[in-house]
Amino acid sequence: MNADILRGFTEAIILNILKESDSYGYKISRKIIEKTDNLLNIKDATIYLAFKRMEQNDLIRHYWSDNEEGARRKYYKITDKGCVYLKDKCSEWERNKKILDNLLGDAYEGKI
Amino acid sequence: MNADILRGFTEAIILNILKESDSYGYKISRKIIEKTDNLLNIKDATIYLAFKRMEQNDLIRHYWSDNEEGARRKYYKITDKGCVYLKDKCSEWERNKKILDNLLGDAYEGKI
DNA sequence: ATATATACATAATAACATTATATATAATTT
DNA sequence: AAATTATATATAATGTTATTATGTATATAT
Numbered sequence: 154m155n156a157d158i159l160r161g162f163t164e165a166i167i168l169n170i171l172k173e174s175d176s177y178g179y180k181i182s183r184k185i186i187e188k189t190d191n192l193l194n195i196k197d198a199t200i201y202l203a204f205k206r207m208e209q210n211d212l213i214r215h216y217w218s219d220n221e222e223g224a225r226r227k228y229y230k231i232t233d234k235g236c237v238y239l240k241d242k243c244s245e246w247e248r249n250k251k252i253l254d255n256l257l258g259d260a261y262e263g264k265i
Numbered sequence: 266m267n268a269d270i271l272r273g274f275t276e277a278i279i280l281n282i283l284k285e286s287d288s289y290g291y292k293i294s295r296k297i298i299e300k301t302d303n304l305l306n307i308k309d310a311t312i313y314l315a316f317k318r319m320e321q322n323d324l325i326r327h328y329w330s331d332n333e334e335g336a337r338r339k340y341y342k343i344t345d346k347g348c349v350y351l352k353d354k355c356s357e358w359e360r361n362k363k364i365l366d367n368l369l370g371d372a373y374e375g376k377i
Numbered sequence: 378a379t380a381t382a383t384a385c386a387t388a389a390t391a392a393c394a395t396t397a398t399a400t401a402t403a404a405t406t407t
Numbered sequence: 408a409a410a411t412t413a414t415a416t417a418t419a420a421t422g423t424t425a426t427t428a429t430g431t432a433t434a435t436a437t
Contacts, residue, residue, distance in 0.1 A: 166368045256278045
């Protein structure tokens with residue numbers, strides 16, 4: 154449940170969810186838990202902070218939902234810049250996987 | 266060259282090198298650069314800070330080299346506890362790889 | 378003689394995730 | 408009806424770790 158390895162990738166995780174469809178904090182939080190079978194639980198505060206950073210960097214933009222009933226929801230939409238960022242981050246992830254696999258490679262005899 | 270994804274894994278990288286043979290800061294630094302073909306350059310200060318933390322947690326122990334000529338070297342040796350820690354970190358890495366692959370999986374069409 | 382490589386160390390800074398806390402509404406349970 | 412839980416957003420305080428900057432010292436190469 155330690156999310157430290159994912160440091161720096163919270164934004165990419167969120168962006169990849171937003172690429173499928175616009176969404177909002179609470180739902181994204183639940184989706185990550187569901188998608189990872191409860192192995193990764195990114196905290197609400199982490200997500201809202203990431204939203205803030207990403208909107209400042211124009212990776213996402215928000216709008217408020219117009220539903221009268223139910224609690225208000227702040228929806229986010231990925232921007233073109235966000236798509237590029239996501240693609241770059243995926244490349245970075247592939248590269249980093251190779252690097253760390255290489256550096257830890259021979260420590261594996263007897264995996265999980 | 267961004268080492269942020271490796272945050273939390275600097276210690277495992279060092280321990281894996283120490284598992285092969287006792288070594289010291291400068292040499293480990295060079296070895297990581299060499300092993301990753303210059304893709305990962307963990308800074309000296311990062312390594313020495315990691316040494317400090319790991320020695321406090323009894324993952325490694327040091328001794329000074331007795332060579333009269335040449336600059337003095339502080340060698341480090343992995344402990345049993347360090348071996349266990351390394352093994353755990355490798356499991357964690359395998360687990361985290363699956364999680365992030367899962368979460369970024371469909372953003373891949375068109376890898377590096 | 379000077380520059381570069383080797384070698385260690387610490388303080389200051391930056392970045393990001395978590396915890397704690399606050400607010401508010403809707404739905405469910407007792 | 409009251410209390411609890413789920414839904415929903417937000418910020419301040421804290422903790423961890425990596426980097427940059429800086430300092431010291433010796434050995435080697437130019």
